[in-house]
Structure formats: structure tokens, C-alpha cells
Amino acid sequence: MQSLITPVHRPLPVEILQADLRKVCGAFDLEPMGRDGTVAGDVATRRIGFFETAVVGLDARHVSRSVRSIRQDPGEHLFLLIQDEGHCRIEQGEKMAALAAGDMFLVDSTLPSAFVYDGVRSSQVSLHMPREEMLHRFGAECTGGVAISRDDPLWIAMRAVLTKMLAEPGATTQLGEAFFCLMGAYLQGMRTQEKARPADTLLSRALVMIDRNCADPGFGPSELARRLNVSERMLQRHFQALGETPGHRLLSRRLELAHAHLGSHAQGGQGIAGIAFDAGFNDLSYFYREFRKKYGITPGAVAHCH
Structure with a gap:
């Protein structure tokens, strides 16, 4: 995905970059990756539309x-964070989102937050939106941290308006209002979905996602939490009602899928390793061990019986 703005990365002492960040964005603390106390980066300001x-x-x-930083500097804005290059993991309250290039997250400056880069070069564009005006326009739906899903067509429209605001700085008012309207439509859609599906709890959505994605070897508890826009810790708390963890439920579904394939005459000439991989396992010895633990019999014995 093409970047909105060309990033600048120049070696700076962490104290200078942190001071620049605080001057522009508020009370944030910056932790460098290395021990030399330098960070390759830059903080600049720009006007996009009327933002x-x-x-x-x-x-x-x-x-x-941190909570202490919020006491010192309560913050008057919500920040629409656009990951322009690289990636970032946002942790805000009980919510967690892993941002790749193009992803957006509406950050609530009144809540403790962490933006994790792990030393990977990143570039972000942060639109500062007056908190009181946002609350007046959209209500509480705009607070608490909101991930803007790129699966929603409104994400495409918001991205297009942002690009146009950068290309045509003269059309500020109309484009700015258009962007607010799109964001309002997205937040309204979230509200409508919640009202239409009151019984659709986080746990029920998690179970559906596990059933749909268990055959994907790359799908694990962290990816499940990311898609649900919550932290892994919060996800685990919801699974306590079932007496298990998200990882255990995912493993159980994969073993059940493999067992069904092993016991099916339709498997043809497919070997046990192929069945294990198709069920979401990428470690054969782990598959054998967990299969026997669950069923008290080896995968080969199940296949032989049929």
C-alpha cells in the first residue's frame, strides 16, 4: 500500500525525540530499542483538511x-492513528489491535496506552480530533479506543478522502466534513450491530471464529484477540466460563477435525502428516502427542480402523 507521507528517520537522542513528541502529541514516554539512547525517527506537524x-x-x-502522564496532561483530543509504514501493536485498556500499513485506530487520550514497535521502523500519521467536538458529534461510541476495520467499505472511503485532502489542501472544509460524516457512519454502524445482536457476546464470537479458522496454522490466540479487538488477557477471562483457555479450545477443534478426517473413507491416499497439516498443525510430533492424550490412541490406529 502506497504511503500517505514520506517518512523521515534520522538518528536522534531519545530525549530530543521524546521532547518533540510531547510538544506535538502530549505526555508520552519513549523507550529506545538499543542501549545507546538513540532512535531513528522524526516528529513533524502538518495540516490535513482542518485537522x-x-x-x-x-x-x-x-x-x-501512563496514568501518571494522563494526570499531568489530561489531553483534549482523540487521535486517529493511521499506520503509514511498518507495523505497531496498540494496547489501550482491555483492547488490543495489531496495525499493519493502512490500518486505522481511534486512540482515546484519556486512557493508558502502549504503542509497541519492537525496534521495527514505523511511520504513523495522527489526526488530532478535538475530544469535546467528537463527543458532541458521535457520543460515547468514539471513546475507549476504536479499531477501523479495513473489511468495512467505509475504510476505503475514509482512506480516499484522506488521500484527497493531502493532494488538494484548498478543499479543506468540504473534505473535512466528508471525513467526519464517514467516521460517523462507521461508528453508527458499530452501534447498530450491537443493538441488532444483543446476544452476540465476545465469547460467542470467539467460538465462531475458532470454528471457522481452526484449520489455519497461523491462527492462534493472539490473532483471535486481534480480530476481536481485545487483549489476550481479556479474552482468557471470558473463556473462564468454559473452564478452558482460547488455546485449549483451538487445539481441541483441530484434533477433532483431524480425527474426523482420519476416520473418513474420503481421505483416500492422503497421509497422516497431510491430514495433520490440513487440520491446522505445523508440528507433527506435537500433533501425535496431543492426539494420543485426547483420544488414548494414535492417529495411525484410527486410520487403520477405518
Whole structure:
């Protein structure tokens, strides 16, 4: 995906980059990756439409905003964070989102937060949106940290308006209002979905996602939490009602899928390793061990019986 703004990465002492970040974005603490106390990055300001905007490039370990920082600097804005290059993991309250290039997250500056980069070079565009105006326009739906899903067509429209605001700085008012309207439509859609599906709890959505994605070897508890826009810790708390963890439920579904394939005459000439891989396992010895633990019999014995 093409970047919105060309990033700048120049070696700077962490104290200088942190001071620049605080001057533009508020009370944030910056932790460098290395021991030499330098970070390759830059903080610049730019006006996009009628939004004051920060362009932040860095290769730090993480940037955080603590309860103490919030007391010192309560913050008057919500930040629409656009991951322009690289990636970042956002942890805000009970919510967690892994951002790749193009992803957006509406950050609530009144909540403790962490932005984790693990030393990977990153560039972000942060639109500063007045908190009181956002609350007046959209209500509480805009607070608490909101991930803007790129699976929603409104994400495409928001991205297009942002690109146009950068290309045509003269059309500020109309494009700015258009962007607010799109964001309002997205937040309204979230509200409508919640009202239409009151019984659709986080746990029920997690179970559906596990059933749909268990055959994907790359799908694990962290990816499940990311898709649900919650932290892994919060996800585990919801699974306590079942007396198990998300990882255990995922493993159980994969073993059940493999067992069904082994016991099916339709498997043809497919070997046990192929069945294990198709069920979401990428470690054959682990598959054999867990299969026997669950069923008290080897996969080969199940296949032989049929």
C-alpha cells in the first residue's frame, strides 16, 4: 500500500525525540530499542483538511502513556492513528489491535496506552480530533479506543478522502466534513450491530471464529484477540466460563477435525502428516502427542480402523 507521507528517520537522542513528541502529541514516554539512547525517527506537524496532524517516524521499542502522564496532561483530543509504514501493536485498556500499513485506530487520550514497535521502523500519521467536538458529534461510541476495520467499505472511503485532502489542501472544509460524516457512519454502524445482536457476546464470537479458522496454522490466540479487538488477557477471562483457555479450545477443534478426517473413507491416499497439516498443525510430533492424550490412541490406529 502506497504511503500517505514520506517518512523521515534520522538518528536522534531519545530525549530530543521524546521532547518533540510531547510538544506535538502530549505526555508520552519513549523507550529506545538499543542501549545507546538513540532512535531513528522524526516528529513533524502538518495540516490535513482542518485537522492538526502529527507525522511520527521511529524505530523505538515502544511509546506509552501512563496514568501518571494522563494526570499531568489530561489531553483534549482523540487521535486517529493511521499506520503509514511498518507495523505497531496498540494496547489501550482491555483492547488490543495489531496495525499493519493502512490500518486505522481511534486512540482515546484519556486512557493508558502502549504503542509497541519492537525496534521495527514505523511511520504513523495522527489526526488530532478535538475530544469535546467528537463527543458532541458521535457520543460515547468514539471513546475507549476504536479499531477501523479495513473489511468495512467505509475504510476505503475514509482512506480516499484522506488521500484527497493531502493532494488538494484548498478543499479543506468540504473534505473535512466528508471525513467526519464517514467516521460517523462507521461508528453508527458499530452501534447498530450491537443493538441488532444483543446476544452476540465476545465469547460467542470467539467460538465462531475458532470454528471457522481452526484449520489455519497461523491462527492462534493472539490473532483471535486481534480480530476481536481485545487483549489476550481479556479474552482468557471470558473463556473462564468454559473452564478452558482460547488455546485449549483451538487445539481441541483441530484434533477433532483431524480425527474426523482420519476416520473418513474420503481421505483416500492422503497421509497422516497431510491430514495433520490440513487440520491446522505445523508440528507433527506435537500433533501425535496431543492426539494420543485426547483420544488414548494414535492417529495411525484410527486410520487403520477405518
